Amino acid sequence: MADIGAGTGIMTKKFLDQGFNVYAVEPNEEMRMAAKEYLKDYKGFILINGSAENKTLDNQTIDLIVVAQAFHWFNMKNFREESQRILKPHGKVAIISNERITEDTINKEIAETYYKYCPNFKGFSNGLMGSTEIYDNFFLGSYTLKTYDNPLIYNKSTFIGRHMSSSFSLTEDDPMYPMLVESLSNLFDKHSKDGYLILPNITKCWCGIINR
Template identity: 45%
Template structure:
């Protein structure tokens, strides 16, 4: 399966249960990049539009570039009220955007799917001079016991599991290669996530590697997660320690 198809049939659950990004991070993006209303952001791998929405609410023009039909169509439906939103069926490596037309490239929760070298070249082509690329993930705190147990469940039941966010936290050298002269600004924000049972299950089922309902490991996956929820939840809720990681720089 091509990586562009990893979330086919998962768009609805992804949109419903994936978290937004901290307001502190959004404000940081604006100040660090000296953004003003009406400037143009290219949100690459924009998915169901979770991050695009936060940019649109700040008055920016957003070009949402997404190759997956299910994800893109859901974004188009949910963001159609914004006249400043443009949906584009294209890939990170070939965005079809005009050269030197973009004030900021953003990639939320998607960089690990890209061909890094090809995306770097494409970013250099579409960005205005001295404009930045912002990479961001909502990533699980791997030191947390609950997160460790979820990883163990995924290893047992998800054949395509290679670590959360494609193992992004384990390969920081990719950022040194991607950003110009290996220079970038790293920021992190505590962004703990509170879920009831439905939300907890939905968040885990929205992962690209999670089994779908007709897969043989689906019932075992759900059972083990349900058991974990019962052990750790308090008053019907569970808190997952989450860190928003930001990487910003020239390419």
């Protein structure tokens, strides 16, 4: 199997623990080196310097492609063609995504904070959350969708760190950076209990065969 956009190897490890051989494809050198160190003791771990659109894997060698939390960054057309190239006949693609329950008060207030301070914020998951069009187009309508409750638990440090690490968030040299941190800190204090905050979240998995 191939984990595309493997990052530091968090999802890759889960598959390795189940006994799979995994090609971890990651274009970012810093993340790739972190994954190399993190997963160095796994015999089935193969690290690949490549991207979703250019995986550098051989034709028809992969049974399953997995994408976790990275799909909205890909060039859909090129990723689809490249996936068709490396998948074996009847091989599948699984796309896994965490989605906030946006109707919940805390997630509404986080979004309001981002809109206030982060000009590049277009909505969670780049504004694609809740939309099925992108998956309908990718799989041509032929897929299954499973949804799981998956609330996320944070302490103050991990809550702020998670929300400051988003691609649309501010860097430390931005004059609004301290105000964003303070706003997130205040949100945590408002909604936490006994030092922890539970963020309503679901995990979705779209899985299907890409017709040629």
